[in-house]
Amino acid sequence: MYEKCAFTGHRILQKDFDYNLLDKVIFNLVSGGTKTFFCGMAMGFDLTCAESVLNLKKDNKNIELIAVVPCRNQEEKYPEKTRERYRRAIEKCDKIITLSEEYYDGCMFVRDRFLVDNCDVLISYQRRKKGGTSYTVNYAKSKDVNIIEL
Numbered sequence: 550m551y552e553k554c555a556f557t558g559h560r561i562l563q564k565d566f567d568y569n570l571l572d573k574v575i576f577n578l579v580s581g582g583t584k585t586f587f588c589g590m591a592m593g594f595d596l597t598c599a600e601s602v603l604n605l606k607k608d609n610k611n612i613e614l615i616a617v618v619p620c621r622n623q624e625e626k627y628p629e630k631t632r633e634r635y636r637r638a639i640e641k642c643d644k645i646i647t648l649s650e651e652y653y654d655g656c657m658f659v660r661d662r663f664l665v666d667n668c669d670v671l672i673s674y675q676r677r678k679k680g681g682t683s684y685t686v687n688y689a690k691s692k693d694v695n696i697i698e699l
Contacts, residue, residue, distance in 0.1 A: 623635075
């Protein structure tokens, strides 16, 4: 059983991305006792995961979604539709942890390490071996965190 889960994945979801599989994996974790979900709230995979948890939360009040924001106004440069999704999701989070008041080089990596350091299992959507997702998966491996690869 995993108590706490976090997410990492690409900002652009490929055609192979399976939304139903993501929902099923999260549902199975909740059924197995996972209660806390940490989300970095980046575009793409993160927001999709947040929405999936929030959907499940409608029927299961025992789970919580915690937004881990690397810097205030993270969504400022998102496209308008994505900004709207972000704002709808973050309003429904049970808690928001803002790691920095301002953006700085490396703040995303601080967020990624925070996610891994605070979870028992990491759900990953990784299709490239470089970038933030790869960094986070490798960090999780170095910390012996369980990884569910989608």
